[in-house]
Amino acid sequence: MRAGQLPRWADYGLMPAINVVAAFLVSGLVVLLIGENPVEAVRILVWGALGWNEGIGFTLFYATNFIFTGLAVAVAFHAGLFNIGGEGQAYLGGLGVALACLALDRFVPWWVTLPVAVAGAAAAGALWALVPAYLQARRGSHVVITTIMFNFIAASLMVYLLVNVMAKTGSMQPETRTFEAGGRLPLLQSILPGVDFGSAPVNLSFVLALLSCVLVWVLIWRTRLGYEIRTFGASPGAAVYAGISPVRITIVTMLISGGLAGMMAINEIMGSQHRLLIEFVSGYGFVGIAVALMGRAHPVGIVLAAILFGILYQGGAELAFEMPAITRDMIVVIQGLVILFAGALEHMFRPLLLRLFGIIAAPASKPA
Template sequence: MSNPYAKLPGWAEYGLIPLVNLVVAFLVAGLVVLLVGESPLEAAYHLINGAFGRGEYIGFTLYYATTFIFTGLAVAVASHAGLFNIGGEGQAYVGGIGVALVCLWLDRVMPWYVVFPLAILGSAAFGALWAFLPGWLQAKRGSHIVITTIMFNFIASSLMVYLLTRVLKPLGSMAPQTRTFEAGGQLPKLDWLLGIFGLDIGNAPFNISFLLALLAAFGCWLLIWRTRLGYEMRVMGHSPSAARYAGIKDARITVIAMMISGGLCGMMALNPIMGEQFRMQLDFVQGAGFVGIAVALMGRSHPAGIIPAAILFGMLYQGGAEIAFEMPTISRDMIVIIQGLVILFAGALENMFRPAIGRIFASVASSRSASSAAKGA
């Protein structure tokens, strides 16, 4: 299939177009703020100040970004294989079960640095297992991956309710949650990291799972662009017929890509469960699986783009809470609208400005060619 758009330089493809989409999204969001009778400039100030104005605010922003890095990477890995994993919510839920079981088992007898690696394995294994089923159904039975992953989200949610009300809830407790973990199940904060810059994170739950997220991003880069498996995934994502002609087993790639994607989503559970709540409770995912789709789209499914995109959405979450507090007219629902506009322009309308930008680049290239030909004559 021919590409309907002109090829752009890498800096334009991965930098300029997302930036243009983001600027337009915020301009439209500013109009929405103006319609409710508030100042867009004041809202922008509270958004930025609420996300980066103090060390504690930065800590919360990076805490949210950590979660979105994991889910964004998960969507990106699947997309490179031509798969749209929309089941991040369910895979994160089930990954949280793996984290909770490890912590409930070892938190009273082992230090956190022993529990943490085992919790990583537990979260990744449980998340990968939950993603294996939709991957296998697509590979062997032709079931559409979007439909199955959506359905598995609901199954995971129901499984979580059952476990937290019937199995893992402590005796005598009314709340649908596990007991609070002891010190072995609690991750240390990264206060020293921001302390290098003279910042105090206060009560922000910014913890070492952020470093794990950065390692995961680097690992995904190595996997996709520096391994044979990654090459096979990209070939299948670009042209399944070419992949089959080259002898690549599409069923194998589908299952493996989905398991890696599910494992990354499962690891997201480490951040809220061991880094903030110190227990597993209902709704700890809080829509992060769906935000990961927007993060991957805005980051062009590349780890170098996913990390700043995740920080952007962390800013929207943390700064949005500050806007709702400082400007009561702008409710939390309005913040969701702003987030939705960013998702709309970064995802559904990502190619809106590409033709115009492509024409500009083509015109500049044509002018340079004509100038070079004139000088040569």
């Protein structure tokens, strides 16, 4: 361990755990202030997410969305880029999925539609990230600002398309027609014998999300492109000196990031809603930022962080039902505290840990 640096297990495991515990302690104080028992609230939250089969199914369903958006943010992180446009890229990914399903669902089975839908989602998400990537690479426009603006443009574009172009005939709802069997992913419980998730919509896209984690790990840590991405993120000057093109790395990385965000729509559109509708993203793109931060931009950490936020989403719904004094707004506050401690306050406990590990390592470093 170098001076001023935590061991890898502490940096990737202990620090996120301390941040989560701190967030829950502060949340417990908030629950106490409104007159409820924080221990009982935690029990209900954990039971609602993990205590029964249907709760586990919903937890995994939400986690699937967070895995995709977390991977999208993480890939950009490795290149020193902050892609905050996951919402818009996932929105456009939904358009790619819907076009594939609407074109094929009546003619072919789902397993033929799926590769086309995945390609459509990734291509649409990547395309939506292309313009911010180009502006960053060629014009110096900061990618944070441009991707935020593109979120709003994507939302307006989807409203226009669903109201004026793709709306179901005879319906006043801003949504497409419902997909036939060829445009619907099978539920996970129909694939895994003996597994029953009740009415939870967790589907085959969960497996696709785990496969994406493996592919991202291979890309970032086992390929030349991944090495160039990490080098550029660590030191742009050194990357240029080594002959790595900043323009190419910026654009390619953002395309991959946007494609991963777009693939989130597979879970929602083809796996659950079975139609394209307004607001299906529901903030998953922004939560992906916290997932990537908490998971240290590593696929394994992202899976664990995504499951944690899945627990908060599903368990929070049960908590709001069982304890009416704890409203959905309170659940959002708890989620916000986790994001706060995982992001903005992530380094609050680091100096203390560094001193602690320095004290532990000091005797071993003294000469005999």
